Amino acid sequence: MIEVDFRDARPIYEQVRDGLRRLIITGVIEAGDRLPSVRALSGSLAINPNTIQKAYEALEQEGYAYSVAGKGSFAALPADVKTERRRELLARLDLIVQELRYLGVTDDELREHMNKREGDEHD
Amino acid sequence: MIEVDFRDARPIYEQVRDGLRRLIITGVIEAGDRLPSVRALSGSLAINPNTIQKAYEALEQEGYAYSVAGKGSFAALPADVKTERRRELLARLDLIVQELRYLGVTDDELREHMNKREGDEHD
Amino acid sequence: MIEVDFRDARPIYEQVRDGLRRLIITGVIEAGDRLPSVRALSGSLAINPNTIQKAYEALEQEGYAYSVAGKGSFAALPADVKTERRRELLARLDLIVQELRYLGVTDDELREHMNKREGDEHD
Amino acid sequence: MIEVDFRDARPIYEQVRDGLRRLIITGVIEAGDRLPSVRALSGSLAINPNTIQKAYEALEQEGYAYSVAGKGSFAALPADVKTERRRELLARLDLIVQELRYLGVTDDELREHMNKREGDEHD
DNA sequence: GTGGTCTAGACCACG
DNA sequence: GTGGTCTAGACCACA
Numbered sequence: 453m454i455e456v457d458f459r460d461a462r463p464i465y466e467q468v469r470d471g472l473r474r475l476i477i478t479g480v481i482e483a484g485d486r487l488p489s490v491r492a493l494s495g496s497l498a499i500n501p502n503t504i505q506k507a508y509e510a511l512e513q514e515g516y517a518y519s520v521a522g523k524g525s526f527a528a529l530p531a532d533v534k535t536e537r538r539r540e541l542l543a544r545l546d547l548i549v550q551e552l553r554y555l556g557v558t559d560d561e562l563r564e565h566m567n568k569r570e571g572d573e574h575d
Numbered sequence: 576m577i578e579v580d581f582r583d584a585r586p587i588y589e590q591v592r593d594g595l596r597r598l599i600i601t602g603v604i605e606a607g608d609r610l611p612s613v614r615a616l617s618g619s620l621a622i623n624p625n626t627i628q629k630a631y632e633a634l635e636q637e638g639y640a641y642s643v644a645g646k647g648s649f650a651a652l653p654a655d656v657k658t659e660r661r662r663e664l665l666a667r668l669d670l671i672v673q674e675l676r677y678l679g680v681t682d683d684e685l686r687e688h689m690n691k692r693e694g695d696e697h698d
Numbered sequence: 699m700i701e702v703d704f705r706d707a708r709p710i711y712e713q714v715r716d717g718l719r720r721l722i723i724t725g726v727i728e729a730g731d732r733l734p735s736v737r738a739l740s741g742s743l744a745i746n747p748n749t750i751q752k753a754y755e756a757l758e759q760e761g762y763a764y765s766v767a768g769k770g771s772f773a774a775l776p777a778d779v780k781t782e783r784r785r786e787l788l789a790r791l792d793l794i795v796q797e798l799r800y801l802g803v804t805d806d807e808l809r810e811h812m813n814k815r816e817g818d819e820h821d
Numbered sequence: 822m823i824e825v826d827f828r829d830a831r832p833i834y835e836q837v838r839d840g841l842r843r844l845i846i847t848g849v850i851e852a853g854d855r856l857p858s859v860r861a862l863s864g865s866l867a868i869n870p871n872t873i874q875k876a877y878e879a880l881e882q883e884g885y886a887y888s889v890a891g892k893g894s895f896a897a898l899p900a901d902v903k904t905e906r907r908r909e910l911l912a913r914l915d916l917i918v919q920e921l922r923y924l925g926v927t928d929d930e931l932r933e934h935m936n937k938r939e940g941d942e943h944d
Numbered sequence: 945g946t947g948g949t950c951t952a953g954a955c956c957a958c959g
Numbered sequence: 960g961t962g963g964t965c966t967a968g969a970c971c972a973c974a
Binding site: 474534544545548552555559 | 600601657661665667668674679682
């Protein structure tokens with residue numbers, strides 16, 4: 453369920469973190485659900501456990517998960533984390549839209565593009 | 576005209592590259608214009624010349640500039656680079672919009688947010 | 699009467715131990731009182747009996763309880779344990795106060811803060 | 822300047838983090854000052870560089886420092902971090918004071934104890 | 945030189 | 960079984 457590209461410049465632990473975060477936000481993994489164990493994910497992705505551990509720590513620090521030694525790691529998605537994430541995405545979106553306008557994309561074209569995607573449930 | 580934050584985790588040369596790219600795309604620096612010399616920019620930003628040089632090389636590799644031996648570097652913005660950049664930005668935008676929908680942002684809210692920004696010409 | 703947060707990073711047995719210690723120090727459980735049986739507490743808190751057992755052992759080792767084979771565990775609060783605990787708390791308090799001063803908190807503000815809390819009997 | 826006790830139950834990286842945080846808060850290391858390099862501190866404390874690195878990451882995440890690859894790590898102490906830290910310390914202080922009262926320490930004794938420490942500049 | 949990432953392998957406490 | 964910590968040693972990009 454998580455894709456990792458070893459040739460990508462982005463660190464592996466960030467790719468894993470982002471993949472898990474996406475699964476949590478999209479509800480594939482629901483709040484309270486158990487995340488795969490560090491060793492299990494390490495095995496299935498063929499990545500060193502320490503790297504997976506680092507991804508889990510980052511996820512926990514951002515509020516998308518919590519870990520209990522001896523029990524496992526669990527997904528979380530509190531309201532404040534959601535609003536914070538929304539704010540961040542909207543800021544990024546503004547920058548992109550602004551640059552697209554400079555590149556000659558009209559607001560109509562933008563709306564059309566987004567309507568095309570409207571309702572899509574998959575990548 | 577270019578802002579560099581030494582505390583930012585992003586490498587300096589990327590910040591310089593992105594700043595110059597933005598100036599070129601927004602037309603502040605027009606195609607054919609001479610870019611500031613490595614030494615000049617190095618001095619005004621208080622950055623190691625090697626770092627500036629690296630930014631220029633990246634810019635040239637992406638097609639936003641070309642250098643003429645003994646004369647300097649010049650801005651460029653050919654059509655294929657523009658369309659390539661547009662494609663990249665639209666792809667990023669799709670991902671962001673998709674995640675925003677999962678976060679409970681309706682299409683109406685999204686349109687409203689973008690209309691608010693409509694017409695903005697500055698950062 | 700004891701709150702255990704499974705999401706807390708602190709191990710469960712420490713949370714149980716601290717909860718019981720607090721009940722003993724505050725007099726809710728008086729010296730000589732029988733502590734709930736391991737099985738009873740295990741059941742009411744939905745925690746593995748081994749974990750409860752570990753909390754009781756820690757409590758006993760610190761002097762806040764003693765166990766009688768076949769009869770159960772009982773609360774204790776001998777003078778030497780009280781003075782030892784007081785010494786420990788005062789040492790922690792000194793460190794905190796010192797750091798607060800460096801953070802710009804004046805002695806007046808500190809007194810005012812503590813007067814506000816004065817008389818509070820509950821959490 | 823930093824003391825690390827290998828027998829302490831607290832992880833080494835936390836001890837290093839707390840030691841550095843204390844130096845920053847007390848002004849021994851001022852905001853903007855360069856922190857010792859990962860390798861230098863690793864050598865002088867006889868601790869693996871990865872462990873020091875982890876301490877620095879934690880410090881950065883809490884806002885007490887920032888790192889620039891290729892340049893070094895630097896101290897920081899923004900106002901919001903200070904107020905946040907003050908809030909945390911006051912909360913801890915309240916818990917301690919409350920327990921001390923249950924242990925029979927009167928407010929007068931508490932004031933006397935704190936007055937004794939008043940003006941101390943060293944541990 | 946710097947910080948950052950990754951692997952390999954080990955040990956520990958917790959439940 | 961779990962997560963967490965630590966070491967050793969390697970490689971990389973950045974300045």
